Amino acid sequence: MVITEQPSVTRPERAEYLDLPDPMLPQPYRVQQIRKETPDTFTLELEPTNGAALMPFLPGQFNMLYVFGVGEVPISISGDPARSRRLVHTTRAVGLVTSALRQLKRDDVLGVRGPFGNSWPVQEAQGKDVIIVAGGLGLAPVRPALYSVLSQRDRYNRVLLLYGTRTPNDLVFRREIENGVPALIWKYT
C-alpha cells in the first residue's frame, strides 16, 4: 500500500484540545540540539521553555516556526510522535526565515504554533503491506509515520521505504539509513 495524505480519522476530538495552548499563539521553545543533515539541511530539537509536555501531534502534521523579528514558516514535524519531550524539525535553508533558523544556536528561543494539517493513515494501514516513497527532504514529513509503524511493527506486513536523492550528499537522516533499521527493508537510490 502506498501511503497518501488523507484527512485524519484519528485526530483528537476537540475536547482533547481544550487544555492545550491556543494554536494561534506562538509558544516559546528552546533549541536543545542542532544536527547538520546535508550542506543546506539541518535538524532542530526543541523543548518548551517552561518544561511542559509537548503538544501531541500526528504523523504528517506541521508547525509554524517563528524566528523572532524575522518571520514564521510552516515546517513539518520530523520526529517520533511517541517521544514526548522534544519536538523535531528538519529544514532546508532557502530564504529569509529558514536561513535565520539555520543561524540559531543551542539555548536560543523561538516561537512554535501548531500542530496543523492532516496526518498519514497509519492506523488504517494496519494488517497491510506499507510502502513509503520519499525523495530528498521529503523524507522528513513521513519519518513520524515510519516511527509509528515501526513502534508497532507486528501490526503490519512488509514495510518498505523507497528513498531517492539527487546525490548521496543529499541523504537526510543518513546515520539512521546507514545503520539500518532492523524491522525495515531499506531500498535507497
Ligand SMILES: Cc1cc2nc3c(=O)[nH]c(=O)nc-3n(C[C@H](O)[C@H](O)[C@H](O)COP(=O)(O)OP(=O)(O)OC[C@H]3O[C@@H](n4cnc5c(N)ncnc54)[C@H](O)[C@@H]3O)c2cc1C
Ligand atoms: C505544510 C508545509 C510543510 C513544510 N515542511 C517543510 C519542512 O519540513 N522542511 C523544509 O525545509 N521546508 C518545509 N516547507 C517549506 C518551507 O515552509 C519554505 O521553504 C519556507 O517557508 C521558506 O521560507 P523562507 O522565508 O526561508 O524563504 P523565502 O525568503 O520566503 O523564499 C522562498 C523562495 O524564494 C526564493 N528566494 C528568496 N529570496 C530570493 C531572491 N532574492 N531571489 C530569488 N529567489 C529568492 C528562495 O530560494 C525560496 O525558494 C513546508 C511548507 C509547507 C507549506
